[in-house]
Structures are given as C-alpha cells and as structure tokens.
Amino acid sequence: MRITMIGTGYVGLVSGVCFSDFGHDVICVDKDPRKIEMLNDGKVPIYEPGLDALMAKNVESGRLSFTTDLASAVDGADAVFIAVGTPTRRGDGHADLTYVMAAAEEVAHAMTGYGVIVTKSTVPVGTNRKVKQVVQKARPDLEFDVASNPEFLREGAAIDDFMRPDRVVVGVQSPRAAEVMDEIYRPLFLRDFPVVTTDLESAEMIKYAANAFLATKITFINEIAALCEKVGADVKEVSKGIGMDGRIGNKFLHAGPGYGGSCFPKDTSALARIGQDHAVPQSIVEAVIRVNDDVKHRMIEKLRDLCDGSFNGKVVTVLGVTFKPNTDDMRDAPSLTIVPALVGGGAKVRVVDPQGHREGEALLPGVNWMEDPYKAAQNADLVVILTEWNEFRALDLAKVAKKMATPRMADLRNIYNRRDAKRAGFEAYEGVGR
Numbered sequence: 311m312r313i314t315m316i317g318t319g320y321v322g323l324v325s326g327v328c329f330s331d332f333g334h335d336v337i338c339v340d341k342d343p344r345k346i347e348m349l350n351d352g353k354v355p356i357y358e359p360g361l362d363a364l365m366a367k368n369v370e371s372g373r374l375s376f377t378t379d380l381a382s383a384v385d386g387a388d389a390v391f392i393a394v395g396t397p398t399r400r401g402d403g404h405a406d407l408t409y410v411m412a413a414a415e416e417v418a419h420a421m422t423g424y425g426v427i428v429t430k431s432t433v434p435v436g437t438n439r440k441v442k443q444v445v446q447k448a449r450p451d452l453e454f455d456v457a458s459n460p461e462f463l464r465e466g467a468a469i470d471d472f473m474r475p476d477r478v479v480v481g482v483q484s485p486r487a488a489e490v491m492d493e494i495y496r497p498l499f500l501r502d503f504p505v506v507t508t509d510l511e512s513a514e515m516i517k518y519a520a521n522a523f524l525a526t527k528i529t530f531i532n533e534i535a536a537l538c539e540k541v542g543a544d545v546k547e548v549s550k551g552i553g554m555d556g557r558i559g560n561k562f563l564h565a566g567p568g569y570g571g572s573c574f575p576k577d578t579s580a581l582a583r584i585g586q587d588h589a590v591p592q593s594i595v596e597a598v599i600r601v602n603d604d605v606k607h608r609m610i611e612k613l614r615d616l617c618d619g620s621f622n623g624k625v626v627t628v629l630g631v632t633f634k635p636n637t638d639d640m641r642d643a644p645s646l647t648i649v650p651a652l653v654g655g656g657a658k659v660r661v662v663d664p665q666g667h668r669e670g671e672a673l674l675p676g677v678n679w680m681e682d683p684y685k686a687a688q689n690a691d692l693v694v695i696l697t698e699w700n701e702f703r704a705l706d707l708a709k710v711a712k713k714m715a716t717p718r719m720a721d722l723r724n725i726y727n728r729r730d731a732k733r734a735g736f737e738a739y740e741g742v743g744r
C-alpha cells in the first residue's frame with residue numbers, strides 16, 4: 311500500500327513509522343518546515359522511546375520519507391491519513407477542527423485517483439461526514455471514500471501500543487474502503503490483534519467514550535483518595551483491593567495530582583460540549599472535568615501546608631513536569647497549574663525533568679532548571695514528586711533529606727511511603743490518599 315500521513319506529531323509520526331515497518335510505502339507530510347528538515351536529517355522532533363531507531367531503519371529501507379509538499383505526497387496514495395491536531399477551541403470547549411478541515415481540502419485538491427481519506431485525529435461525531443462534504447465540494451469529479459480510524463496509542467509507549475494494540479477501530483461506509491483499511495492493517499490482523507470494523511459515527515464515538523471512561527476512572531480514584539486522607543484509609547490498598555475485581559480491573563487506579571496531557575482534558579471537554587449540543591448532557595463527564603480541576607488545587611493546598619502555610623521565600627524542588635513519564639509533552643500537564651502557584655506564591659522553584667526542559671522553558675517562567683535531583687535538593691524546604699520518571703523512583707532518600715534545609719516531601723505519585731521517608735530523615739512526608 312502507498313500511504314500518506316498528514317501531520318508528523320506524536321500520532322502521525324509514530325503511525326507513519328510503524329506503517330512503513332509493516333512494509334507499506336509511507337510519505338509523511340508536515341507544514342512545519344523545521345520538523346521536516348529535522349526528520350530528513352534523521353532527527354526525531356519529539357521524545358518517544360525507540361522511535362529514532364525504528365525511523366532510521368525504515369528510512370534506510372526506502373519505505374519512509376518526509377516532505378512539506380503535500381500535493382506530491384498525496385499523488386497516487388491508496389490512503390491519506392489526517393493526523394493533525396484537534397485542540398480545544400478557544401472560548402467554548404469544542405474540538406477545533408480547523409486543521410482537519412484545512413488538511414482535507416488540501417488533500418482533495420491533490421488527489422489524482424481513487425483513495426481513502428482516513429481521519430486518525432480525534433474528532434467529534436459527524437466530522438468524517440463533514441470531511442466527505444468538503445472533499446466532494448472541492449473535487450466533484452473525484453472518486454474517494456472516507457474512513458474513521460481513531461488512534462489509541464499512549465505517549466511514552468507509543469510504538470508498542472501501535473504494534474500490539476488492544477484493538478484497531480475502523481469506521482467505513484463502503485466495502486471498497488473496508489478492503490483498503492484491511493490491507494493496511496493486515497500485518498496486525500495476521501497476528502491476532504482484533505480490528506473492529508464499524509460505521510463512521512460509532513468509530514468516532516468509541517474514541518471519545520474510551521478517553522472519557524479512562525479519565526473518569528482516574529478521577530474516581532482521586533476523589534476516593536481525598537476521602538481516604540480524612541478517614542485514615544490508604545488509597546493504594548483500596549486500589550489494590552478493588553482492582554482485583556475483574557469487572558473493575560487494576561489499570562488507571564493510581565491516585566495522583568489529576569490527569570493532564572494532550573488528550574483527556576480536551577477530549578472530555580469536547581464530549582461534554584457534544585452532549586450539550588444534543589441536549590443529552592454528559593453529567594458524569596462534566597463532573598469529572600470539575601473534580602479533576604479541584605484535585606490539582608487540592609495538591610497546591612497540600613504543598614502549602616507542607617510549607618507552613620506560605621510559599622513565600624521557600625525553596626521548592628519539583629521532580630518531573632511532563633504530564634507523564636517517557637514523553638516531552640507538556641500539554642495540559644498538572645505542573646502547569648501547580649508550578650505557577652508556587653512561583654506566584656513567592657517560592658524559589660527548581661525543576662528537574664529528564665525531557666521536559668525544551669517544551670517547559672516557555673511554559674514555566676521563573677523557575678530554575680536543573681539536571682541532578684540531589685543538587686536540586688540542596689538547601690530546599692520541600693521536594694515535590696510530580697511525574698514518576700524512573701529517575702525519581704529509586705532516589706537515595708537519606709541523601710536527599712540530608713541536603714535539604716527542611717527535609718519535607720510531597721510525593722504526588724505515591725512512589726515512596728511515610729515510614730521509609732521518616733526513616734531516611736524526612737520530618738514530613740505526604741503522599742496522595744494515604
């Protein structure tokens with residue numbers, strides 16, 4: 311198959327590289343010339359474990375290339391995937407479809423024969439039909455189909471998720487499009503990974519429902535965690551105890567500082583708006599959004615308590631600012647709420663993050679970026695673990711405590727426990743929900 315991938319972000323680049331590894335011929339397009347220049351130099355513009363090696367291997371094989379020239383890339387493609395951003399639209403919480411629609415129109419003008427235009431971006435129900443209308447209007451002569459193929463990969467584990475998915479979801483309207491999609495995903499199919507082939511609207515809805523459900527699960531345990539703190543229960547024990555129930559499952563039950571990232575916040579917001587537009591309010595999702603916001607503010611109060619009621623003049627060391635480990639993505643990370651509250655309250659904030667500096671520099675003004683957690687703890691009043699990078703999972707706590715002015719820790723990912731922290735010399739230790 312000849313595949314064109316529009317957008318070389320976290321989803322487009324990983325999908326393009328993996329499709330080429332399946333044996334397809336893939337051309338990746340981005341309108342950002344700096345990204346394409348880097349890719350053509352063999353450099354990966356994002357941090358995603360394993361991506362550089364897999365990309366190099368497939369470029370070498372001649373199956374993978376990069377360009378800013380959409381027209382030449384689309385010419386002759388069996389399928390054109392749209393994997394551009396769908397951020398929250400300013401002002402109203404809806405998904406902003408400007409990039410998707412602009413890409414669809416460009417693709418329409420560039421197509422020279424039958425092909426399937428596949429939306430991989432996360433888009434509200436009805437978008438694929440709109441894409442179809444836009445293309446038909448631009449090119450009444452063109453023979454084409456549309457397909458919805460939402461992506462479920464997680465940043466930080468994206469290649470494995472793409473290569474070994476729980477399922478692939480494909481929404482189509484015609485057998486011809488279904489055949490093209492089958493051919494593209496055949497390598498997975500042959501290895502027994504299930505492909506759910508359905509209609510366009512159901513495919514679009516599956517993506518929002520999946521993300522909203524996961525966001526709900528996290529938020530549920532975060533709210534239970536707040537209650538655990540009051541009643542003397544340990545949320546880690548509670549998660550373990552409920553997660554063993556096969557109907558509940560043990561994933562996404564880790565209490566923490568609230569969900570963030572490039573998907574859950576914007577997708578829950580978009581789903582809530584879709585519900586309101588159809589007079590079917592998604593009350594659970596609306597509550598999740600509200601509670602998640604409260605969680606982040608509750609964390610700020612936890613930190614303030616550990617600073618004796620005021621951040622003013624305190625030295626606070628923050629370990630981890632990306633929205634989760636193994637990515638450089640800072641979009642909607644809890645750190646973007648918590649760190650500015652520290653800085654705004656007069657704290658001197660030091661930040662250590664293995665990959666967050668480049669993205670975080672502009673987003674977190676007024677902080678001091680450091681490399682080494684131990685040096686960053688020197689004379690600090692509080693250490694905050696905000697993202698559970700492996701680098702912070704096995705700290706020598708006694709060494710950290712010894713360097714600090716007042717050895718206090720807020721472990722917002724529950725990596726350590728009070729007993730060990732106290733034993734290591736911390737005078738105060740707070741986790742979440744324990």
Ligand code: NAD
Nearest residue numbers: 317318319320321340341342394395396413431432461465
């Ligand atoms: P991103 O912002 O990292 O990348 C989007 C890329 O598209 C950018 O490089 C941009 O320059 C490019 N682009 C925009 N318009 C273009 C055009 N007309 N022509 C060529 N290139 C264009 O976004 P992302 O994180 O990869 O997300 C893409 C979509 O996938 C979103 O809808 C998102 O919700 C969804 N998604 C993301 C994830 C994730 O973990 N990031 C997971 C599943 C689904």
